[in-house]
Amino acid sequence: MDFYDAFCANTLIKAYSCSLMPQKALFFYFEMLKDGFFPNSFSFPPLISACVKMGSVKMGQICHAHVVKNGVDSVLQVQNALVHFYACFGLMDVAREVFDEMSVRDMVTFNTLINGFVKAGEISVAHKLFDAMVEKNVVLWNIMITGYLKLGNPGNGLKLFRKMMEVGCRGNDVTIVNAITACSRSARLKEGKSVHGWLIRKRVKLTLFINTALIYMYSRCQRVDIAQLIFDELSIRNLVCWNAMILGNCIHGNALDGLSLFTEMIDDKRGKKRVLPDEITFIGVLCACAREGLLIQGRKLFSLMKDEFNIKPSFAHHWCMANLYAKVGLLQDAVEVLRDIELDEDALPESSLFAGLFTSVRFQGSTYVGEKIAKELIEQDPLNFSYYELLVNVYAASERWEEVTQTKDLMKSRGILKIPGCGLKNLEEVVHNTRVEEEWRSREDVLALLQ
Known part of the structure; x- marks a missing residue:
């Protein structure tokens, strides 16, 4: 087409914005501008949405400038899109500025802004806005x-x-x-x-x-x-439901019942696969093995997870195996399991918040075992921050705050400046949140x- 009317152009912009390649909406828009296209209020909400999907603050700000340039900055749908855009990137000051300048607001406006404050962790501000709403x-x-x-x-x-x-x-x-x-x-x-x-x-x-x-x-x-x-x-029953029941038994109930449920989940009477387990399932069954000291079965499950189901073990799985080894008196094996595990602070919670896992497993002597493992690792590699983080979280989980302080002081004296936090999460919450x-x-x- 040599000429794009507004309806046709906006339809294509929206289609691109909703596609798996939202950047094409922006490319198409700027190409049309070169051909003399005049955007209207229907052009910008999908463009701004595309910027959100692309994760581009800069492009969103450029679109905002075009909104003002084309005189549609007082249109409700455009303003709502801008509030949503800035809220998605945590720029709540700017989102609030757009909100305050609106002469008309609807339910979408308030929902978007309040949701933005909630996601930014400013729950008190969100609650004030919430209370101020009549409807x-x-x-x-x-x-x-x-x-x-x-x-x-x-x-x-x-x-x-x-x-x-x-x-x-x-x-x-x-x-x-x-x-x-x-x-x-x-x-x-x-x-x-x-x-x-x-x-x-x-x-x-x-x-x-x-x-x-x-x-x-x-x-x-x-x-x-x-x-x-x-x-x-x-x-x-789906996988989430099976995991809920397996974890319930493995962590809070009868561990052997949890293992039986696992067997029932993956095989029916004819030996065919019924439901494929995931990493959460294996956290549960490995916890069960650690509680009961089932070394042979725990090793088999750990191998099954990697070899048959192609699930990469996280720290949580290694932590369960370490406690299983320690449970049966193989402390050095427990240390070896954890020695080469790298702890990524940006990873999912179950791979770094081992204190929550440590608290949830609840087998006998877990505090002593965790302390022994962490101290052994520190002794072998005294400059590894991760091992100190493990020890701090073990102490914090058992509310031994004096030892937490002593460990942090030890880190300072050894020049390890980064101090780990002690925020704890229960394993069930991690599982619940992610699944x-x-x-x-x-x-x-x-x-x-x-x-």
């Missing part, structure tokens, strides 16, 4: 409850859930799972049962999504028996777009 939809309630969960304050998340019920706002699956997760994170069995009872009384359809959250909650609250009853009643929450988070994003 709140379910997406906004979910954003706030999820924010408190992610920032380690499930109690406030539960308070919001109760308030939501009081004002008569009808929740969705995301809301329910968030409430159950809050009970799980804070180990509030009574409230978890209350939510479960409410679901039954209201005759809410208990989807696999909700049932999996209930299994995690009851397992975390030391009622694996109830979790097992829920699991046994399920006619459809269960991702299922409903994508659904929440879709819901937000539809509001």
Whole structure:
């Protein structure tokens, strides 16, 4: 075509923006400008969205400049796109400036800005905006409850859930799972049962999504028996659900039952594969072997993970194996398992937050074992930061704060200036965050777009 009308051009821009190659939306736009194309308010939201997908702050700022140049900076949909853009990159000061300049705002505007503050960790600012709103939809309630969960304050998340019920706002699956997760994170069995009872009384359809959250909650609250009853009643089970029950038994219940479930999951009576395990599954079964001192079975599972299922072991898997060796008196083997493991601070939590794993395994003598392993590693390589981090987290997990301070002082005296943090996470939370929450988070994003 020698000439692009606005409708045709905007359609192509949006198509490119929604594709796997969003950069083509920008390329196409700038090529059209050379041919005399005049963009309008419908041109910029998909362009700005493409910049978000590309992860390009610079291109987004250029698009913002074009928005102003073309006089569409007061159009609601364009302003919402800009708020979303800046919020996605954590530039909340700029997002707030755009918000403050808006003469008209809708639910999308508030949802986007509040979600941005939540993701930036500014939950108090988000809550003030939330309280100032007269009308709140379910997406906004979910954003706030999820924010408190992610920032380690499930109690406030539960308070919001109760308030939501009081004002008569009808929740969705995301809301329910968030409430159950809050009970799980804070180990509030009574409230978890209350939510479960409410679901039954209201005759809410208990989807696999909700049932999996209930299994995690009851397992975390030391009622694996109830979790097992829920699991046994399920006619459809996916990997997330299997992992929830396997981890529940392996960490909080009967470890041997967890291993039996693993066998049942991967093979049916005809010997065919049923559900393929992942790295989370193997954390559970290796924890079970460490608890029970099952050296031969633990070695077989570790090899099976690598050789048959092509799963690369993380620190969590090596940590389980180290504790298994130590459990049966093979301390030097435990040290060897961990000696060459590199700890990447930017990796997933289960590969670096070993204190959470250390706390969750809960087999006898775990504090002593962790301390012995870490000290042996430090003795062999006294300048390796990772080994000191291991020792600090072992002490922190057992609340031996004096030893934490002493270890940090030792690091300073040896010229190891980087001081590890002592923030701890339970293994179940790591598993929950990386495997269960991702299922409903994508659904929440879709819901937000539809509001």
